[in-house]
Amino acid sequence: MSPTAKGLILLCRPGFEAECAAEAEAIARHAGLQGRARTAPNAGSVHFVCDELFDWKLVLEATPFSAFVFARQRSVWVDRVADMPQEDRATPLVEAIAALEVQIGRVEVETADTNEAKTLSGFLKRFIPHIERALVSRRILRDKPDLPTLHLFFKDSSQADLGLSRPGDASPWNMGIARLRMPRNAPSRSTLKLAEAFDALMTEEERAQSLKPGLYAVDLGAAPGGWSYQFSERGMHVYAVDNGPLADSLVAAGMVEHVRADGFSWRSPRKQVEWLVCDMVEQPARIAQLVSDWVASGKAKRCIFNLKLPMKKRFEELKRCRQVIDARFKLHGDSYVLRIKHLYHDREEVTAYLAKLPAPPVETPKMSRR
Ligand SMILES: C[S@@+](CC[C@H](N)C(=O)[O-])C[C@H]1O[C@@H](n2cnc3c(N)ncnc32)[C@H](O)[C@@H]1O
Numbered sequence: 001m002s003p004t005a006k007g008l009i010l011l012c013r014p015g016f017e018a019e020c021a022a023e024a025e026a027i028a029r030h031a032g033l034q035g036r037a038r039t040a041p042n043a044g045s046v047h048f049v050c051d052e053l054f055d056w057k058l059v060l061e062a063t064p065f066s067a068f069v070f071a072r073q074r075s076v077w078v079d080r081v082a083d084m085p086q087e088d089r090a091t092p093l094v095e096a097i098a099a100l101e102v103q104i105g106r107v108e109v110e111t112a113d114t115n116e117a118k119t120l121s122g123f124l125k126r127f128i129p130h131i132e133r134a135l136v137s138r139r140i141l142r143d144k145p146d147l148p149t150l151h152l153f154f155k156d157s158s159q160a161d162l163g164l165s166r167p168g169d170a171s172p173w174n175m176g177i178a179r180l181r182m183p184r185n186a187p188s189r190s191t192l193k194l195a196e197a198f199d200a201l202m203t204e205e206e207r208a209q210s211l212k213p214g215l216y217a218v219d220l221g222a223a224p225g226g227w228s229y230q231f232s233e234r235g236m237h238v239y240a241v242d243n244g245p246l247a248d249s250l251v252a253a254g255m256v257e258h259v260r261a262d263g264f265s266w267r268s269p270r271k272q273v274e275w276l277v278c279d280m281v282e283q284p285a286r287i288a289q290l291v292s293d294w295v296a297s298g299k300a301k302r303c304i305f306n307l308k309l310p311m312k313k314r315f316e317e318l319k320r321c322r323q324v325i326d327a328r329f330k331l332h333g334d335s336y337v338l339r340i341k342h343l344y345h346d347r348e349e350v351t352a353y354l355a356k357l358p359a360p361p362v363e364t365p366k367m368s369r370r
């Protein structure tokens with residue numbers, strides 16, 4: 001028997017529980033799942049609790065990871081092991097995992113991203129290898145990468161929630177935290193945000209097509225140049241639009257042209273560029289309008305942009321931005337792809353990828369001879 005879902009385990013940036021909970025309820029409602037999200041301020045996690053019992057695979061399919069903006073990671077919650085005795089925590093946990101009767105390809109150990117939860121890391125480093133060895137010896141943990149992933153979410157050293165996900169439908173990073181190395185010559189830490197966005201929001205094929213030498217990018221709100229750096233490092237040409245100063249090293253390398261202008265009124269000298277990126281601090285709906293104009297009109301093939309969300313009503317503001325973008329594309333009946341995430345390197349903002357989809361081929365009627 002396949003395990004039943006209790007709900008969802010969602011990890012988020014502490015302080016964004018309300019948005020993560022509202023989003024989980026909206027996604028569940030859309031999928032026809034009744035239930036309620038539970039969380040606490042600054043918990044760094046949200047549990048969505050289903051009212052009815054469904055097979056875990058159905059719940060997983062109904063709540064794809066790509067639908068979540070505010071959840072850094074999500075798994076289908078299948079069991080809770082509470083009150084693990086201090087003298088032997090391993091036995092009840094391994095027995096609960098065995099009772100799921102699911103073979104797994106990987107174990108992801110998780111906690112909330114809070115200072116309190118970080119104190120668990122020493123305990124988990126010692127404890128988890130025992131669990132993994134026991135799962136291997138019982139042939140539950142197998143060396144098969146396409147098997148489901150088991151998520152062990154520890155509230156403290158005595159309680160763990162068991163979750164399941166599938167590779168390719170979850171964050172590739174443990175707890176959804178992209179630990180990227182800061183490039184030595186990058187002009188700002190903001191460069192990591194775009195590096196994470198390339199990985200989190202695009203497919204391998206999209207990256208291969210669009211991040212290669214000789215292509216052109218426009219960077220609105222470029223200074224001091226962390227985003228432009230991501231392109232110039234790949235041998236791409238960049239128009240870096242900002243009235244503020246760019247790092248000298250960036251301009252000296254020769255691939256970046258500094259344009260001192262307003263990002264809302266500047267017009268590109270090229271008919272079309274591969275990339276528009278935009279990190280200007282402005283009202284989110286204004287940014288949504290600007291970038292969708294660029295992409296819908298074909299001036300840029302694709303775009304990554306930041307929406308700086310207000311402290312209050314972030315979820316509603318995001319909805320408004322989606323509507324702005326949708327309305328712009330619907331003007332000419334165009335289709336588009338829009339993926340949005342609250343990245344690990346984002347703080348009060350979210351990052352989005354937008355591209356126009358090619359129009360379906362027009363079928364020309366075949367002439368038949370009479
Ligand atoms: C968050 S910083 C950008 C950081 C940059 N992405 C990096 O990686 O170094 C925002 C920038 O937007 C610029 N900015 C804000 N409004 C602008 C506008 N209307 N036109 C051009 N630049 C603008 C600011 O001058 C500022 O340098």
